[in-house]
Amino acid sequence: MPSSETRFCLRINGDSHAVACNPSTPLLFVLRNELGLMGTRQGCTTGHCGACMIQQDGTAIQSCGLSVNSAIGELTTIEGLGSPSQLHPLQQRFFDDQAAQCGYCINGILMSIDSVIRKFQSPNMMQIKKTLKQHLCRCGSHTRILGAIRKVLNSDKN
Numbered sequence: 234m235p236s237s238e239t240r241f242c243l244r245i246n247g248d249s250h251a252v253a254c255n256p257s258t259p260l261l262f263v264l265r266n267e268l269g270l271m272g273t274r275q276g277c278t279t280g281h282c283g284a285c286m287i288q289q290d291g292t293a294i295q296s297c298g299l300s301v302n303s304a305i306g307e308l309t310t311i312e313g314l315g316s317p318s319q320l321h322p323l324q325q326r327f328f329d330d331q332a333a334q335c336g337y338c339i340n341g342i343l344m345s346i347d348s349v350i351r352k353f354q355s356p357n358m359m360q361i362k363k364t365l366k367q368h369l370c371r372c373g374s375h376t377r378i379l380g381a382i383r384k385v386l387n388s389d390k391n
Contacts, residue, residue, distance in 0.1 A: 241301055245270070246313030256302035261285045263301050264310060272311035272340050276369070283368035286341035287311075293348035293364075311340040314347060323347055323385055332381040334372035342368050346382055355386060 238253045245268065252267050261278070264270040264287070273296055276284030280298040287296045290306040315321030320328065323343050333339040342365065349356050349364045356364075361382055370378070 239302070241304070243301070243304055243308060244306070245308045246310060247307075252301070254301055257300045259297050260287075260299045260301050260304045260308075261296040263304075264296060270310050270312055274337055274340055276337070276341075281369070282338070283341040283345065284338055286344040286367070288344055288348055291348060291351050293345040293367075295367075309344070311344060314343060321347065322388070323350075323381075326381045326385045326388075327378075330377055330381040330384070332374060332377040334374050338368055338370045338372075339378075342370070342378065350386070358383075 237255050239256050240251060240253045241256075243250045243252060243263070245264070250268055252263055254263060254267065259278070261273060261275060264273045265275060273287055274284035275297070276282035278285075278297045280295050283295065285296040286293050288294070288309040289299070289304070291309075315324045321343075323346060327333060327339060327343065345364050345367060346361065349360055353360055358379075361379070365378070
């Protein structure tokens with residue numbers, strides 16, 4: 234019986250990765266289970282929570298709703314946003330301001346906010362809040378999250 238697996242070459246965080254899987258496999262599962270990129274969180278797996286957000290060519294997308302055969306272009310996960318020794322400015326500000334409580338949703342939020350900053354350079358708070366509507370955070374960190382984002386946006390102006 235022929236295998237239903239297909240080989241794919243994915244470009245993730247600047248590196249090429251070869252994987253073999255069913256073409257309809259959600260990218261989220263490939264990132265976590267095949268490539269060990271555990272920073273992309275598995276939440277609802279239905280596209281409602283935003284925990285699995287990554288970037289595809291700089292645009293934030295939910296990896297649970299993207300099949301591996303549609304994962305073209307440059308993919309960036311939270312591991313590619315910054316590194317432990319050189320945090321991305323958003324990561325550093327969220328860390329400094331303790332903008333997360335449990336932290337489960339934060340990786341997806343960071344990927345979305347970075348994407349909207351790239352798109353608009355200096356997004357207004359309405360654009361930021363619209364972006365954050367894609368994310369469920371049940372900890373009550375919203376004020377700190379918005380405060381950290383404001384500080385990053387204001388530091389970019391200086």
